[in-house]
Amino acid sequence: DALLGCHRSYRSRPTHGIGKFKYLLPKEVPKKRKEKVQMKEISAGTEYQYGDVNIQMTSYDLCLVERFAQYVHRLCNRLSIQVNESYAMPTKTSEVLFLEERGSKMQLDAVLTSHQRIVQIRGLSSTFAPILLEVIQSNQPEGLHLLVKQHTEADFKSRLKSRPELEELLAQMS
Amino acid sequence: SCSSWLPQRVPLRCSHWQSSLLEVRTSPPVRAQPKKKKKVDVKKEQAQKERMKKKLKKLEKAAPELIPIEDFIAPLKYSESNRVRSLPALSPEESERRVLLLKKWCLFKQKQDEAEKKAIKALVESQQEALKELRLEGEELYQAAIRRDEGLFPFERDGPSYTPPLPGYDPPEGKCIDVTKVYTQ
Numbered sequence: 062d063a064l065l066g067c068h069r070s071y072r073s074r075p076t077h078g079i080g081k082f083k084y085l086l087p088k089e090v091p092k093k094r095k096e097k098v099q100m101k102e103i104s105a106g107t108e109y110q111y112g113d114v115n116i117q118m119t120s121y122d123l124c125l126v127e128r129f130a131q132y133v134h135r136l137c138n139r140l141s142i143q144v145n146e147s148y149a150m151p152t153k154t155s156e157v158l159f160l161e162e163r164g165s166k167m168q169l170d171a172v173l174t175s176h177q178r179i180v181q182i183r184g185l186s187s188t189f190a191p192i193l194l195e196v197i198q199s200n201q202p203e204g205l206h207l208l209v210k211q212h213t214e215a216d217f218k219s220r221l222k223s224r225p226e227l228e229e230l231l232a233q234m235s
Numbered sequence: 236s237c238s239s240w241l242p243q244r245v246p247l248r249c250s251h252w253q254s255s256l257l258e259v260r261t262s263p264p265v266r267a268q269p270k271k272k273k274k275v276d277v278k279k280e281q282a283q284k285e286r287m288k289k290k291l292k293k294l295e296k297a298a299p300e301l302i303p304i305e306d307f308i309a310p311l312k313y314s315e316s317n318r319v320r321s322l323p324a325l326s327p328e329e330s331e332r333r334v335l336l337l338k339k340w341c342l343f344k345q346k347q348d349e350a351e352k353k354a355i356k357a358l359v360e361s362q363q364e365a366l367k368e369l370r371l372e373g374e375e376l377y378q379a380a381i382r383r384d385e386g387l388f389p390f391e392r393d394g395p396s397y398t399p400p401l402p403g404y405d406p407p408e409g410k411c412i413d414v415t416k417v418y419t420q
Contacts, residue, residue: 098300098301099298108383109381109382110383111388139352140355149306149307152305152415153413154414154415155414155415156411157411158410158411159407160407160408167409167410170409172414187381187384188362189359190383194387196355201394201395202394203394203395203396205394206391206392206394207392207393207394208389208390208391209390209391220302221300222299222301222419222420224294224420225419226294227291227295
């Protein structure tokens with residue numbers, strides 16, 4: 062067994078590395094493991110700097126809200142403000158019904174989809190914050206609702222799917 | 236009905252368990268089977284609790300998932316059909332006009348962007364100058380001005396509207412129903 066185990070190849074001889082074949086096979090990409098969705102630490106910020114701030118843009122028009130989110134992201138990059146994340150919140154669909162003039166039945170008027178994009182920034186200095194808000198406000202398009210607030214754990218939890226079974230079990234246990 | 240002809244001195248039976256009329260029952264009647272011992276109950280409860288704990292561990296092990304965003308999922312009907320749009324060929328004058336228009340638009344947007352950058356720079360400079368002057372006035376005032384404003388967030392603003400609201404407009408009555416799909420894990 063020891064004799065079979067040794068792989069002696071004389072480097073000077075022309076037969077060196079004669080049995081190698083792995084270099085001929087295609088490269089194996091390592092299997093991508095599913096990354097667990099974990100909440101990043103929320104920084105509270107110092108006295109002269111704000112912590113994690115969420116700029117939420119909501120609108121019924123998808124293209125508008127996407128373009129404006131891109132603009133805000135690029136603006137923050139240009140002004141060297143650290144952008145943590147730039148993500149989308151789930152779309153909300155709502156049916157608008159109205160009452161006919163002569164009749165008691167509610168008629169379907171339209172099905173509206175509300176889209177929301179969030180740009181999360183960190184380390185906004187207290188002196189620069191009003192300037193940034195001013196710039197964003199002046200470029201705010203029609204029909205876009207802007208909301209700037211601090212990032213909280215509840216905001217992160219609202220992105221996750223609800224688990225009724227887990228909650229039921231927890232309620233039963235306690 | 237039997238109470239009508241019984242003499243008043245004989246007491247009535249309170250319940251059907253009270254077989255003799257003169258004695259009073261001190262304890263509830265003994266059932267046929269002896270009472271189940273408490274150990275079996277406790278074991279069953281413990282087994283149930285352990286099962287629940289195991290279930291809880293299993294559920295907690297699964298990582299929470301993000302709600303899928305419908306905006307990024309293209310509906311299948313747009314990828315099924317193979318129809319291709321056939322556009323008419325552009326004349327050279329038309330394409331020339333379009334290119335020149337694009338160039339003019341690029342220049343306009345560049346001027347707009349530069350003006351914005353200049354404005355931001357001017358704002359920052361004037362702010363720094365004002366803070367410098369304030370520092371000379373008093374160190375305390377400067378420190379108080381540098382501090383972050385707690386009342387700034389949350390900041391909410393609706394976008395401007397194309398037209399002002401119509402005076403005296405009576406909207407029809409109606410309601411909004413939220414029909415968003417609820418995802419559960």
